[in-house]
Amino acid sequence: MSLLELRHVSKSFGSYKALDNVSFNVEPGRIVGLIGPNGAGKSTAMRAMTGLMRFDSGEVIFDEQPVKFSKTKALSKMGNLIEYPSIYPNFTAEDHMKYYAMDSKDPEDIHELMKLTGIDGPNFGKRKAKHFSLGMKQRLGIAIALVRKPKLVILDEPMNGLDPQSVREIRSLIQHLAEKGIAFVISSHLLDELQRLADDVVIINKGKIIRRATMAEFLSEDKAQVKVKTSDNHAMVLAAEAAGWQVKMSEDGEVLITAENGVNAQAVLAKATEANVEVQDIQTGTVNLEDHLMEVLSENSTRA
Amino acid sequence: MITLLKQEWMKAVKQNRFYIWALLAFIMPIAVLNTLIPAEQQFYAYYYFGGASIIVAIAGSVIAALTFTQEFGYGTIRPLLSRQYSRFEIFISKIVMIIVEYVLVLASAILGTLAGRAIFQMMHGTTGTDIDWQTFFFAQFMDVVMTLFFFAIVLLVSNLAKSSAAAVSIGIVLSVATSVITAITTYLVRFWEPFKWNPFTVQALLSQFNGSKMMNFQLKMYFGADVWVIWLVYIAYLLVIYALTFMIFQRRSV
CATH class of the missing domain: 3.40.50.300 (P-loop containing nucleotide triphosphate hydrolases)
Structure with missing residues (x-):
């Protein structure tokens, strides 16, 4: 009760x-x-x-x-x-x-x-x-x-x-x-x-x-996020989108990659290699409550 | 209800320090009766507590006005209403405490007057200091009964306005301007006779009630009804205004 x-x-x-x-x-x-x-x-x-x-x-x-x-x-x-x-x-x-x-x-x-x-x-x-x-x-x-x-x-x-x-x-x-x-x-x-x-x-x-x-x-709904800095961000974005991942550019010029089913650094590196993109820096992390809340609110307002 | 009354008492003493009014109402007649009022005017001065009657009136209006408005002002209305008590219990506890505080300030003024009179008698003799005790205490009783009307108006305003300043101002204005209001309403009666039954005129004329045959006759002549009917109308007005005030308080979301 x-x-x-x-x-x-x-x-x-x-x-x-x-x-x-x-x-x-x-x-x-x-x-x-x-x-x-x-x-x-x-x-x-x-x-x-x-x-x-x-x-x-x-x-x-x-x-x-x-x-x-x-x-x-x-x-x-x-x-x-x-x-x-x-x-x-x-x-x-x-x-x-x-x-x-x-x-x-x-x-x-x-x-x-x-x-x-x-x-x-x-x-x-x-x-x-x-x-x-x-x-x-x-x-x-x-x-x-x-x-x-x-x-x-x-x-x-x-x-x-x-x-x-x-x-x-x-x-x-x-x-x-x-x-x-x-x-x-x-x-x-x-x-x-x-x-x-x-x-x-x-x-x-x-x-x-x-x-x-x-x-x-x-x-746990937070998607793992991979942040990469590459020699060719445009090519990295195309490769990531082709893999079905969600891609955003950060204000610092990094590519932020997330996916519904999760994504990890190895998979991102593999895609970069396939696309002949040189990876200069790569970091993994999760979205915190604030980021996730913003995402939920923005999904909600889009639906509304 | 007992808990609510205890809490109201704690607020009266610690938050609003009503005892300062009581202290002023006690000291003022002692000072005034022994310094400003000559022997030949002592008798009359007792009826207005050597000037402390205005302190009692203003204390009454401030106490009544603050009872509800300060809860809104401090935000304490929320914990006050989000407890296990009904709004009716809270309302009644506040009304009871206003009356208790008023009666205590009034009692203090009476004691101050008696003390002032005793000191005057010791210093100047007893000439001019006779009191008709029955008339004196009947006048004080009538004062409490008539002040219930005044409280009702102040509480109505304070629940409508939620502003301490507005309620205190109206309370103070009402406490000193009832004669003006009565003069206006009495004037308006000339244009429409049934208007004599308006609450201000009824209260003003009843406040002069002293139980004498002459007064009964005058009231009967003016209203064209027995005195008990006028009292009944006065009580009905009180009930209606308090009920209206409660309805406003009852419906208020905070």
Whole structure:
């Protein structure tokens, strides 16, 4: 049984379809990366999941209960940080934790959580939240999302404003909590970070889910890429195309070769030899999440 | 509901520091009654807390206006609404806390007035310092009842505007300009008699209610109905405005 399930959720603002028949699941203990360009519908989907927004059709089920606009008991077991940390300027970090912990009969140990999220140091102490930096507010927002011992945490751009050290600490914390069974839905523009963190990927564009897969599956779709520098790029391109490979020219004047069924350096060298092309340099690699996402988005917009 | 009330109280104390209003409302009558008000005017000054009534009114408008708008302003409306509580529970907890804060500021002004009076009596004797306790406390009770209307308007505006500045401004304007509004609405009654039942006129005239036969007679003459009917209309207006405010709050996506 999924912890969270979106079933055919649609939402329009006037003629603009913000969510179009969106369906996906989140299993306990999984970290789901919700990815898409700006305005793709990520935040709208997150608002639908948290009962903050009415949607036109479909349903959202969390912990076996439908998430309603006004009242859903199960929301006591969901934490969220959507768009920006929600902070009362005159509260201290500890005040925030006490305030949000009141919602739960069995909250996290506040001081332990403050330590884990790094908001217990001298920088925080008795200082009011209005004096916090963006990174400090972000850490506090994450701590708030975790204080009620949630089963699911929804984080929209959680790494915003964090320095590399903090990013690493928050990543470790999320992974540690996921191992304990807490599920996460995370959106982030830091795709390298998501690649390291997420177990599953949901790609959304123009309000539609265009790909759902585990991160491993998604990345395995990455075609191996061979980058060659030759004495005659034109001849190399013709030879590669004749072999049925996809060819692009890089900005540095290299030939980038990929293929649906994979391609390797030996095969490229063999083709170059057949075409009497001298290979000056050859490198192999895979497309990363960012490149692959761009490819998926561009395929999607071509189809549309 | 208890949790929501505790959370609202925490915000009232730590975030909005309503006690500063209460402190001002306590100090001002002590200072004013003992420095600016002569013995022959002491009796009248008690009814407006030696000038602190304006502090109580402005405190009421600011407290009411900020209750919803600051949640939108700080973005805390999202965690507030994405919890296990219904929007009705959240709405009611906020209304209850506004009334509690207002009553505490009012009580502070009353205590300040009594303290100011006691100090004045010690320094200048008791001449001119008599209070008709029944009239005094009835006036304060009526103040709370009439302020419910004022809160309703401010809350309606704050839920429509979502802007703290707009809601606070309208609240403050309303708190000091009700007499102007009443004058305008009363003037308009000349052109269309049923307009006398408009909420501002009903509230303004009922606010003078003191239970005396003379006042009952005047109200009856003006409205052509028994006093209980006027009270019923006033309560109906309150319910309609609060219901409308809740409907706006209930429907709002954030």
